[in-house]
Amino acid sequence: xxxxxxxxxxxxxxxxxxxxxxxxxxxxxxxxxxxxxxxxxxxxxxxxxxxxxxxxxxxxxxxxxxxxxxxxxxxxxxxxxxxxxxxxxxxxxxxxxxxxxxxxxxxxxxxxxxxxxxxxxxxxxxxxxxxxxxx
Numbered sequence: 001x002x003x004x005x006x007x008x009x010x011x012x013x014x015x016x017x018x019x020x021x022x023x024x025x026x027x028x029x030x031x032x033x034x035x036x037x038x039x040x041x042x043x044x045x046x047x048x049x050x051x052x053x054x055x056x057x058x059x060x061x062x063x064x065x066x067x068x069x070x071x072x073x074x075x076x077x078x079x080x081x082x083x084x085x086x087x088x089x090x091x092x093x094x095x096x097x098x099x100x101x102x103x104x105x106x107x108x109x110x111x112x113x114x115x116x117x118x119x120x121x122x123x124x125x126x127x128x129x130x131x132x133x134x135x
Contacts, residue, residue, distance in 0.1 A: 013123040034101050038135045040064045069099030102133050
């Protein structure tokens with residue numbers, strides 16, 4: 001779907017590049033899923049610093065717990081299950097699948113992976129976003 005920009009909100013490439021290019025001009029905090037999975041506490045602290053907040057260790061721990069993939073997957077406000085099926089049908093493809101970094105490899109054939117890599121390189125050549133696909 002991303003190859004043809006067929007997602008409801010437009011091109012994934014335009015979305016990602018747009019925010020990446022504007023992040024410093026407009027004071028946008030850019031987070032990476034892999035970083036959040038690798039060390040959620042560090043990323044919560046990063047968000048707190050960005051927001052100039054100071055919270056107790058207990059509150060930080062609770063935030064880390066409530067924002068874990070496992071908890072959010074069951075939360076209708078995070079998993080899109082409260083959205084009408086004509087807008088987003090979770091039975092076709094759930095918004096939240098496994099929460100595993102790099103799981104896309106289990107869904108792409110080698111040919112699809114190659115096609116995506118070529119498409120990505122072409123469309124993202126003007127930005128240097130430090131994406132990781134493993135932790």
